[in-house]
Amino acid sequence: MRYTWKVEGMVIGPKNAEKILANNVIFIWEFNPHKVHLFVFNDQYGFIGAVWAGNLQDALDEMVDNDLLDSMMIDAKEYDKMSKEEQDGVAYLGNASEPFDLTYIGVKEVWNLPVEMIAEFAEARGANAANLDLI
Numbered sequence: 001m002r003y004t005w006k007v008e009g010m011v012i013g014p015k016n017a018e019k020i021l022a023n024n025v026i027f028i029w030e031f032n033p034h035k036v037h038l039f040v041f042n043d044q045y046g047f048i049g050a051v052w053a054g055n056l057q058d059a060l061d062e063m064v065d066n067d068l069l070d071s072m073m074i075d076a077k078e079y080d081k082m083s084k085e086e087q088d089g090v091a092y093l094g095n096a097s098e099p100f101d102l103t104y105i106g107v108k109e110v111w112n113l114p115v116e117m118i119a120e121f122a123e124a125r126g127a128n129a130a131n132l133d134l135i
Helices: 014-019 056-065 076-081 084-088 115-126
Strands: 005-007 010-012 037-043 046-053 091-093 098-100 106-110
Touching: 010 037, 010 046, 014 046, 037 056, 046 056, 056 091
Parallel strands: none
Antiparallel strands: 005 010, 037 046, 037 106, 091 098
């Protein structure tokens, strides 16, 4: 990744390239019946990661399955100590349906990418790269 990009105050640059997945890149001019687009995630400290998905649930699952939300995972011992009401607020995500606390997660859906990012994702897709760090 060679460019720096801003999404609602988050600065995303080359140091974040490994956290920007090129898992299912579909550009706006391509046939896209499932409305796949880019989801950019942040927490109170800044950028966490970005994935391509058709909806928020799939995007969260992709983030978990690629170890980008590990800081939000609830430890099994901690989960057992939680009250029933607290457990009701837990999200079960990923292929393993592990418990996560999404209290401080923010998400931005990006439909229109800057031309520099289109070029980056096109290169990643052409190289069959898993993320932008690999191009």
